[in-house]
Structures are given as C-alpha cells and as structure tokens.
Amino acid sequence: MKIAISGKGGVGKTTIMALLAGELKKQGQKVLVIDADPSPHMAETLGIRDAKQVKPIAEMGVLLAERAGKTQGSPFYNLNPEVNDLLRDFMLEQDGIRLMILGAVQTAEGGCACPENHVLRKMLKKMLLTANETVLLDMEAGVEHLGRGTVAGADCLLIVTIPSRSGIRTALKIKKMADDVGIPRVYFIGNLIQDEQDEIFLEQELGERPLVSFPDSKAVRRAERAEQAILSIKEGLDDAPGQLVRQLLSQG
Numbered sequence: 001m002k003i004a005i006s007g008k009g010g011v012g013k014t015t016i017m018a019l020l021a022g023e024l025k026k027q028g029q030k031v032l033v034i035d036a037d038p039s040p041h042m043a044e045t046l047g048i049r050d051a052k053q054v055k056p057i058a059e060m061g062v063l064l065a066e067r068a069g070k071t072q073g074s075p076f077y078n079l080n081p082e083v084n085d086l087l088r089d090f091m092l093e094q095d096g097i098r099l100m101i102l103g104a105v106q107t108a109e110g111g112c113a114c115p116e117n118h119v120l121r122k123m124l125k126k127m128l129l130t131a132n133e134t135v136l137l138d139m140e141a142g143v144e145h146l147g148r149g150t151v152a153g154a155d156c157l158l159i160v161t162i163p164s165r166s167g168i169r170t171a172l173k174i175k176k177m178a179d180d181v182g183i184p185r186v187y188f189i190g191n192l193i194q195d196e197q198d199e200i201f202l203e204q205e206l207g208e209r210p211l212v213s214f215p216d217s218k219a220v221r222r223a224e225r226a227e228q229a230i231l232s233i234k235e236g237l238d239d240a241p242g243q244l245v246r247q248l249l250s251q252g
Ligand SMILES: Nc1ncnc2c1ncn2[C@@H]1O[C@H](COP(=O)(O)OP(=O)(O)O)[C@@H](O)[C@H]1O
Pocket: 007, 008, 009, 010, 011, 012, 013, 014, 015, 016, 191, 192, 214, 215, 216, 217, 218, 220, 221, 224
C-alpha cells in the first residue's frame, strides 16, 4: 500500500506517520518512509541518526537519466536495496524502517521543486509492492502537492485535522482536491483530541466521523522536546496507531 498524508501545518502529519510506521513494522509490514517535506524532520521523529549521509531523491533524476536506455523498465520496480544497488545510497535503515528524503528546496523564494516532485511522482507510480510492503509519504502542509499531482500514485490519502475551524477548512479543501485527482481511498484522521466535545465538533464540521482519532498525548510532546523517537510510544494514545493500521489493512 502507498499511503500519503496531508493537512494544515503543525496538525501532526509527521507524528502520525512515524507512529504509523512503528505500528506497521510491529505488525510485520516492511515499511519505507519517504520524507517529501522541504524542511525534512522525519529522521529525528523516527530517531534515525546520520540522516545527513543519505542522498536526497532529487539527485536520483540524474541517475535515472543516465540509466534510461541502458536498462529495460524502471529501476524502481524493485525497492529492495540488496538487489537494487541504485537505491542503497538513497535509503537509511534503522530498526527495520527505511527512510528516503526528497531533498530540501534551498531558494529563499521557495523556488520550484518541480524536478524533485517529478521524480517522486514517477517513483510512486512505478513502485510495485507486495502485500506486506507499505510506503508512507510524509508531505509539507497545504494542497500544492495535490495540484502538482505528486500524490496521484498513492492508493490512500490520510487528511489530518485538529478540532479547529482552520484545520477543518484546510482538510475539506484537501478532500475535494483528492477526490478530483482520483485517489482511491481518502480518510480524515483527527489529532490532538482532548474530549468528546472535540470529537463531536470534528464529526459535525467534517460531515463524517474521522477514521481514527489520536488523543493529545503528553508522552508524544515530551518525546519531541527530548528529541527522542516517537515511533513506539503507546502512552496516552489509546491504541490509535493500532486502530489505524487495522482499518487500513482491513479495508485494503
Ligand atoms: N497526538 C499528539 N499529542 C501531542 N503532541 C502532538 C501530537 N501530534 C503532534 N504533536 C506535536 O505537535 C507538533 C507538530 O506536529 P508535527 O507532526 O510536526 O506536525 P506536521 O507534520 O503536521 O507539521 C509537534 O511538536 C508534535 O510533537
């Protein structure tokens, strides 16, 4: 399964992806996380050190061009670095979770990330996964990547929102775009839920119940401040990561 995530800035996309990665791994899935945020911080969230060593995917474009014509088909068909030497430099692995980083956009004006996104789009489309492999795509806030069609290759989009009007407004806008792009499965995920009032507000304003709601967790906040990995936190999460994985796998 190829799962992308979207939502307003700071609603918890990276956090939820990291928790999802930890839970998928626990349930026997092979997980590849792609950090496509121009200011990547998935490595820290997963507790992966030495993230600077990894080559950004953006540089893959050159390699792809070099290989074009030399090889039949796409080098992305096989995501196994043991077999596919091309991918080894672009991946970090720790505790069974693999990470790829799209690459930071350096210009102050936020210049076009078109080449990177082109590679990413191609990669998502071409990757062939077995039933026990999952790709998680963490993205920057907003709707641009939907406009660019970057996530068109995803099977599933999680739209994260907190129980606030602005978060929900963005979530609804994303949902509309995702439906237009034709992503097969699109789900709302609630985050930073404190009580029933929050749940009711979310359901009313979204027009449907979120697939899963993540509570506001002290353990998550503490871990983030202490720069500790959050992927195996259970405290205060009411098994939300477990519920999410069960829902995703059962509806697959
Ligand atoms: N369920 C949660 N409980 C407590 N803190 C959370 C939770 N989800 C996210 N956070 C905190 O909120 C902040 C923003 O989360 P982050 O995942 O980086 O958001 P995004 O990727 O959407 O910008 C981080 O400091 C994170 O630790």
